[in-house]
Amino acid sequence: MIRSTWQRRLAILVVAAATTSLVACSHEEAKQAAEAQKCGPSTSKPADTTTPDDGTVPAPNPDAKNWGQSEGCVYTGPGDFTLDLSDCPSSWDNNAGITDDEIRLFTSMPHSGALAAYGAISEGIKTYLDYVNRNGGVQGRKVTIDVKDDQYQPDQTRKNVEEAVQSGDYAASFAVLGSPNNLNLMDYTDKNCVGHFMVAASDNEFGDPTNHPWTTGFGLDYYNESGIWASWIKEKFPQGAKVATISIGNALGQAYINGFKRAVAQTDGIEIIDEQTNDVTAPNVDNEVTSAAASKADVVVVAEAGTFCTQAIGAIEKSSWDPVVVAAQPCAQIQTTYAPLGKQGLTGNGTNVVRYYYAPTDPDNANKEFAQLYTDTVTAAGLDAKNAQIANGWFWAWYVVQALQDASVMKGGLTRASINIAAHSYTSTYPLMIEGVEGSVSGTQDAYPFEAGGMYTYTGATPSTTGHFEPAGPLIDNGGKLGNWEKAKAGK
């Protein structure tokens, strides 16, 4: 029994000190646990497997072992890329969506509505991932992807992504489709440290690792494509060329024209003498073609999409103007752009487009074995192997598998942070790439994966039969020149 006042005070002091130290200890432990959850290495261990060496599944990049967790919450990769997880939400888990035997991804695409056809990309992704999983997965882990329908509505895309993030079930998002849909996500994914990788949109804004370290773009971006046009025009017209442009009046057309102007400013001898822009609600582009024809330009750049591609190419062919026609990627599909011309007695022959990888069904593709693997796998899954979007899905899926392979061998093992580093540092050649083209990014210094391509001329069509593409010159490689969005928008 404590009787005196000083004894009672001393006892209280001792108890208080003990309680404080206990609380401090447990707080420190909780803090350490939270930091380990947020920044720590991989907590799962997959079974040992080997990657097939027949070139059908990408192998880890040997250099990837040098990257990954650097110190505490800091992860580093090549090209001056550093990722600091300290600012991520307190409950953020570096191992969410990653277990001993599974890596869970999610995506959002239109599976209903006007652009539902693009949703087939996810079918392609799934069939390739299934193939990889049947062959040992990614360093022993199977890769799965959950797909949500957004009808190409940016608000719905955002809602889908938010739900996926709040579930805590996924390692990252991948191949979310659409320019406005992805632009509407970048701030959210940065704030919540959510991987928003290899988006299915070609805007150059997605190549901005410094300001948006959780987002990466994919495919041939608008600036690089229009840069290839400028290089090719310069080669074709060494004495100089006057160019007219016809573009769709939306963000797509504007991005192409901005990129082309940037490239023209850096190329001697090319001058843009006429610019025509059609309203997206215009019934046809006859007025724009007539105005562009009046410029008598040597070359016309058609930066259109959908039916406008066919209308513009047809109207140019019917006019008295005979320019060299250069058309953007949305105008490169034979069945949708060129085949409809036949009923008007037109062909589209002579139109030039950039190609950087083959569709498996292209007769001129160089890797028949991989094309056959694609056809067999997709057909066995009950899908149409001729569907270009399914083929695109394989292209996308190859590169996410590459990034996951690289992340698996990084320092600290496979975590959400190392996947981020890998998505900013891969070098890989998809088996159906046009010879000389590879997909390569390097941190902040090179954020655009595809910067080379060849110009191909559509030829051999008659009003009753479609034609094919033939090379219109050597490969044009602008690798590493564009750098990143900050550099690109400054016109450097």
Place this chain on the structure above:
Amino acid sequence: MVGALLAAFSVYAVIDGGLTLYLQRVIDGATNGVLYGMVALALVLVFKATGVINFAQGAMAMVGTFLAFTAFDKWGLPLIVAIIVGMAISAVAAAGIERTLIRPFDPSNHLAITIVTLALYLAFNALAALLWGFDPRGFPSLFPTGSGDYLSIAGARLYYTNLGTALFVGLVVLVLHLVLSRARLGLAFRCVATNVESSRLLGIHIGRTVQGSWAIAAAVGTLAGCLAAPTTYLDPTFMDKILVYAFAAATLGGLDSIAGALVGGVVVGLSIALLTGYIPVLGGQFALGCAFFVIIAVLQFKPSGLLGRRTQDRV
């Protein structure tokens, strides 16, 4: 005054870009204008009989054009027969729609009927996407379409397909104008649109009259679609783009005037081609603004349109 302004503009245009360019722009504008006018005609037909604008007119025409395309491409019918089949199916379907979805509503309740037409617009678009997908398709022309099939007018090219389409549309307008101005059917249309109760007392069968207008409008709309599709190409959205300009054309020509629809269409087409061509600051993106401007200006200063009948309400 207007004539003098047009003449002055034409002189400026020829000096600015040469005669060939001017003529080519006139041809482009008039060609597009004829198509706007043809769709405007379908709008006018329904309006004349019901006093309501059918917002599903373009979508119905699109489905009818797809039917004609299917008859030609899949069933192997000659093009002219395929178009007639498309028009006939459209007319029967439109009559059925009128009977089941429009007639249950009070004919004088224009708002309810307008809402139904908006619902039909969405339904037809969804149906077309489901049946035919979104890939654009080439549609054959009734007239020669080769790259060498044109008349050269001072260097400008007038393709036979455009010329033939314009003449054909002119003929259709003439026939419809005669039928609706000289025949009892036209009188019944006007009577029902003016006063439903009086029409009923006069012995006019309201339902059949309105049903007739829907059927004829659908057939004309399908014909318009079949004439437009060779240049716009065929996909589920192709008539939406024309419909906006057709609204402007119908408003300009007079919502109750058959000939006015065609005149309005040509004026709208020419305005867009010449204004966006010769005033560079406007650019092609002004086309929709041009249509909007026409609608607002006509409603503000001449609500009856160029050839429409002025109405007066007794108070």
